[in-house]
Amino acid sequence: MGLFNFHKNTFKHGVHPPEHKDETSGLPIRQFPFSPLIIVPLSQHIGAPSQLVVREGQEVVRGQLLAKAGGYVSVPQHAPVSGKVRKIGNVPTISGKMTTGIYLEAFPASSQEVLEGTPIPLETATPAQILQGIQDAGIVGLGGAAFPTHVKLKIPDGKTCDTLIINGIECEPYLTTDHRVMLEQSDDIFMGIRYLLKSTGAKRCIIGIEANKQDAADYLTTHLPPGEPVTVQVVPVKYPQGAEKMLITSLLGREVPSGGLPIDVGCVVVNVATTAEIGRLLPHGRGIQERVITITGPGVKKKGNYLIPVGTPLRYVLEQVGAGENISEVYMGGPMMGVAVSNLDISITKGTSGILVFTENEVKRPSKVYPCIHCGACVDACPISLNPSQLGILAKFEAYDEMAEKHNLLDCFECGSCSYVCPSHIPLVQYFRLSKGIVRKRKAAVKG
Amino acid sequence: MLNKTLNISTSPHIVKGVGTNDIMRNVVLALLPVAAFAVYSFGLSALVVLLTTTAACVLTEHFLSKKTKNGSTVSDWSAVITGLLLGLTLPPNFPVWMAFAGGVIAIALGKFVFGGLGYNVFNPALVGRAVLQAAFPVAITTWFPAFGPERFSSFSVATFTAPFMEPATDGFTGATPLAAFKFDKITTETSDLALGIISGSTGETCAVLILLGGLYLVARNMMNWRIPVSILLTVFVVSGALYLVDSQAYPSPVFMLFSGGLMLGAVFMATDMVASPITPAGVWVYGALIGLLVVVIRIWGGLPEGVMYAILLANAVSPHIDNAIRPRVYGTQKSKLVN
Numbered sequence: 015m016g017l018f019n020f021h022k023n024t025f026k027h028g029v030h031p032p033e034h035k036d037e038t039s040g041l042p043i044r045q046f047p048f049s050p051l052i053i054v055p056l057s058q059h060i061g062a063p064s065q066l067v068v069r070e071g072q073e074v075v076r077g078q079l080l081a082k083a084g085g086y087v088s089v090p091q092h093a094p095v096s097g098k099v100r101k102i103g104n105v106p107t108i109s110g111k112m113t114t115g116i117y118l119e120a121f122p123a124s125s126q127e128v129l130e131g132t133p134i135p136l137e138t139a140t141p142a143q144i145l146q147g148i149q150d151a152g153i154v155g156l157g158g159a160a161f162p163t164h165v166k167l168k169i170p171d172g173k174t175c176d177t178l179i180i181n182g183i184e185c186e187p188y189l190t191t192d193h194r195v196m197l198e199q200s201d202d203i204f205m206g207i208r209y210l211l212k213s214t215g216a217k218r219c220i221i222g223i224e225a226n227k228q229d230a231a232d233y234l235t236t237h238l239p240p241g242e243p244v245t246v247q248v249v250p251v252k253y254p255q256g257a258e259k260m261l262i263t264s265l266l267g268r269e270v271p272s273g274g275l276p277i278d279v280g281c282v283v284v285n286v287a288t289t290a291e292i293g294r295l296l297p298h299g300r301g302i303q304e305r306v307i308t309i310t311g312p313g314v315k316k317k318g319n320y321l322i323p324v325g326t327p328l329r330y331v332l333e334q335v336g337a338g339e340n341i342s343e344v345y346m347g348g349p350m351m352g353v354a355v356s357n358l359d360i361s362i363t364k365g366t367s368g369i370l371v372f373t374e375n376e377v378k379r380p381s382k383v384y385p386c387i388h389c390g391a392c393v394d395a396c397p398i399s400l401n402p403s404q405l406g407i408l409a410k411f412e413a414y415d416e417m418a419e420k421h422n423l424l425d426c427f428e429c430g431s432c433s434y435v436c437p438s439h440i441p442l443v444q445y446f447r448l449s450k451g452i453v454r455k456r457k458a459a460v461k462g
Numbered sequence: 463m464l465n466k467t468l469n470i471s472t473s474p475h476i477v478k479g480v481g482t483n484d485i486m487r488n489v490v491l492a493l494l495p496v497a498a499f500a501v502y503s504f505g506l507s508a509l510v511v512l513l514t515t516t517a518a519c520v521l522t523e524h525f526l527s528k529k530t531k532n533g534s535t536v537s538d539w540s541a542v543i544t545g546l547l548l549g550l551t552l553p554p555n556f557p558v559w560m561a562f563a564g565g566v567i568a569i570a571l572g573k574f575v576f577g578g579l580g581y582n583v584f585n586p587a588l589v590g591r592a593v594l595q596a597a598f599p600v601a602i603t604t605w606f607p608a609f610g611p612e613r614f615s616s617f618s619v620a621t622f623t624a625p626f627m628e629p630a631t632d633g634f635t636g637a638t639p640l641a642a643f644k645f646d647k648i649t650t651e652t653s654d655l656a657l658g659i660i661s662g663s664t665g666e667t668c669a670v671l672i673l674l675g676g677l678y679l680v681a682r683n684m685m686n687w688r689i690p691v692s693i694l695l696t697v698f699v700v701s702g703a704l705y706l707v708d709s710q711a712y713p714s715p716v717f718m719l720f721s722g723g724l725m726l727g728a729v730f731m732a733t734d735m736v737a738s739p740i741t742p743a744g745v746w747v748y749g750a751l752i753g754l755l756v757v758v759i760r761i762w763g764g765l766p767e768g769v770m771y772a773i774l775l776a777n778a779v780s781p782h783i784d785n786a787i788r789p790r791v792y793g794t795q796k797s798k799l800v801n
Contacts, residue, residue: 026792031476031478032476187476263792269792269793271793272791272792274793332464333463337464339464341468342468342469343469343470343475344468345473347473349473349474349476350474350475350476351473351474352473352475353473354468354469354470354471354472354473354475355470356470358466358468370475376476377469377471377475379471380479380481384481384483384538384580385579385581386580387485387579387736388580388735388736388740389482389735390686390735390740390741393740393741393789397792398791398793399789399790399791399792400791401740401741401784401788401789403740404784425792425794430473430474433474434474434476434477434478435478436477437478437480437481437482437484437485438481438482438580439477439481441472443473443474444472447472
């Protein structure tokens, strides 16, 4: 915070991948058909798996509790459809691991009315009650992280939150989920902000939006509830601005310390779709049973932004949107950080913000890896000013400890900007992902 | 039912798409006008020198890399750059057999000894030239006049000297502007220097075309503009200060900028990505070091020209510059110094 530390309304470096957002940004959110079979995995968030409270053969109503939270860092699961629990068994997940899942057969003739719960009244609820309500609603970070939101919102003793930041950046190419939510669910967002301001004790709230969503920024600005400490701030388009640390720097000029959390600089950052979900569910005491997902990419005929029940099988989704035999790769999330799907039997989870389908034309990647020519493109791209070139060379020599100790490997949050720009096509972020895992394992071994 | 075996890959799933071979090919493109002007001003002899060094570099690259596990690396275009650059730094009347030897040395000693593309400590073309300068001090300082009337109909008598023989000298041996100043205190018109109406190494004479090539690469984001800017700025400021002290003893800063191999060196040699630092702050230091060394060697050294040695010395310290000057990592207090 020195005299010459000018705040430039953005963070250092970053990249500008082609946006491809026009393909879906103008399409309103539409209800997706209910799949005849819904599979709800008990582990679709970071933390302990949920614990079953239903048995095979039981009939459930949409919104009814299927599984309760398995601990503090865990959330419950609610029935996305009214139907019958056909079986409880293993289901595949995107990581390749199996987890327990609930197979729900939807009642074909049901009106799919959602069960009401105990409301959390905004005026009288204490911060602790709001956090409990958020956990009971099964809410996790909908931006893709799927980290239980109530854990993130808990302000540690001795820390204070002065600014609540609502993340409407959506810097991943192709995805328009948050864009549509901001245009269509402003009342839910503002209601969610009220709950969040109360639970965090923050004095003000900033909604951060990238300049490619000016219509959403204008809409929210004109609909700001009068007398409330909420503002909208538009920042220049740059990837990875949606990363918490980058967004805090862009909006406030503050830097989250290495290894620290946003609360260390007085901030809490919540995704805009998560905020809308809080504002929609808490007044009714409901649980989350569906979410907005952008389905897009050249492999899809009916691109769009859909409201899809959690647990809808991916195969069903792809069939409905007209994905044909020419598809080659499917990603959950955007093209920069999304995870490739290996198994069409997995389900849509709470953390799925987008489904991107590429055909063979888009996945023709350069096959030849050249040696690093020190061009510095990665140095100019890295948002946290690492030296990916040097790190890549060290990774090749398996000097993992040196990478961590002398070159700040563990600060890397794997945005992939380095791999994106590398003219030699060196899989830099891929090296760093592996290296970080190895370093963490070694550290754990030393401790244990 | 949709039943498709999917491919999987780790993110990011998209790439920018500019390849290393694209960068190298564009550097060659940027050098072509410089080479064309060299042929225009010095004639057939210059053409033969350029073709010889390029062929020598490409052939050496091919034979040294074809046995490695990835096969021949000629297709990355980097050997063509080395060949062209080496040819452009030699006198146009340089004997062909010596030029060929220089090309072989540039690739073998300047590049493959260190492990090939990406691992060379020095700019390979300058390694080749440094060896030639040590081995053939007379031939490499025997100049040929530009725009000779018979340049397109006959070769310099030195061009086809038999291998291992000393070349015969032409009757028209001219002095370069730098040598003329250093030894006889004669200055050359700046406009002649900028446009290349002078004698000198094959490709160093036309500053305008060199700068245009550099601008092209900077516009395509394929060259670090900070390197030529910091070199030229340093040369201008340091020699300008000296000129203010004594305008009789020291050359004018404009003369310093446009004479000799400074433009070619600053734009195309010092910017060799492999042998220069990678961090923005390090690059400024590297460029300033080269600029300072150029002035020191030119004014107080025994040679009229010092660009080659200045760049080679700076190449040698560039890994240390990278290690010493690091950008502050986000969320940390200050850059860590690691020795």
